Amino acid sequence: MALLFAAVPFVAMCFTVPLWDRIYPMVLGLPFNLFWLMLWTLLTPVCLWMAYRVEVSRNAKQSNSESGDEPQ
């Protein structure tokens, strides 16, 4: 599941390049391809943060079951 969130930037920035490698429409005065990569540079932390949430809750479950489901 965490891997899925981390895969999103790969799809957006790497494999879909023919779809967004264009000048128009310009956004904020920038060519579309440059804008798109800047946008995803800032969205990658969001995706990784989601992955982090998944990992943390999974680890918490694991350590709970290892310690015999004792309440914190």
Place this chain on the structure above:
Amino acid sequence: MTAGMVAMLIICAIVGVGSLAGFYAGSRRTMDLEQWAVAGRGFGVVFVWLLMAGEIYTTFTFLGASGWAYSRGGPALYLIAYMPLAYAISFFILPPIWEIGRKYHLQTQPDFFQLRYGDKRLSALVALIGVIFIIPYLQLQLVGLGIIVEIASFDKIHRAPAMVGASILVAGFVLLSGVRGVAWVSVIKDFLLLFAALFIAFAIPHIYFGGFGPMFAQLAHAKPSHLVMPGATTNLGHSWYASSVLLSALGFFMWPQSFGASFTARNSDILRRNAIVLPIYNITLPLMFIVGYAALLVVPGLRDGDLSLLTVVRKTFPPWFLGIIGGAGALTAMVPASIQILTAAPCWLRI
């Protein structure tokens, strides 16, 4: 005082302050190899971030990214893309590597391979490959420094003596202060580079064209093919882009210095959080592109694209400002060079 002297004085002042901060940070602790190489595994998320941003964003970010945008155009975009993806990979691979590193007191990448596969020849090969590939990367930093000194002195000082001087300074600095010293200089370097990138990327288009919009409109009119792949090249198209981005992202943390920097973290969770925040620093790269694109319109026809950023800054701003940008660039070369030496040295011992 000539313009070149003003610029050079400011560069020397910035490098001097940076080096002193490093020496000071190093001298406050008694030094053993564990402190020197991995800072006693005590860095929190802020310092790991500063150290990694410090060693990943090199003079290639500064002169090379703008140079690629200037000379090649569209294909340069791969530089922006692979970094955040490499951090996404690090989110998964660095925490387990760190756990093994702490358990067995590992300090370098060859140590890890020795432990994992139990073969001394394999770890020697890993060390050898690491050192061989660090050498050109180190050379790149020194050439960058040479270019900065050459342009900032208005061609009065040549590259070679500048590179020799910088090598001596970097070597002395690494010897005395270790990774902790480098992390402290990274603080200055990271902020200075970010400031420099933000300022010139907004100011230069504004001064010459009245903003990004008019500048890119003019560029799209004059050279529409330059802004998309394959740009000014013949063969760097979409398949090249996708394969290069994927390969660079997957392999990025095989760099021994990036692999090794992960051992400085206090715990493995810090490396996950670091992966989340590292892409934010990557925003300096597109800013450098904008400067490179602006230079294409303002100072066209340069023989070497790597000179474009500093040439356009020299043409636009007074010498003292060229000095600040040059000083930021000089630290941007020296911090990664220090970490590369710091990584190569223990690797060399394991060959």
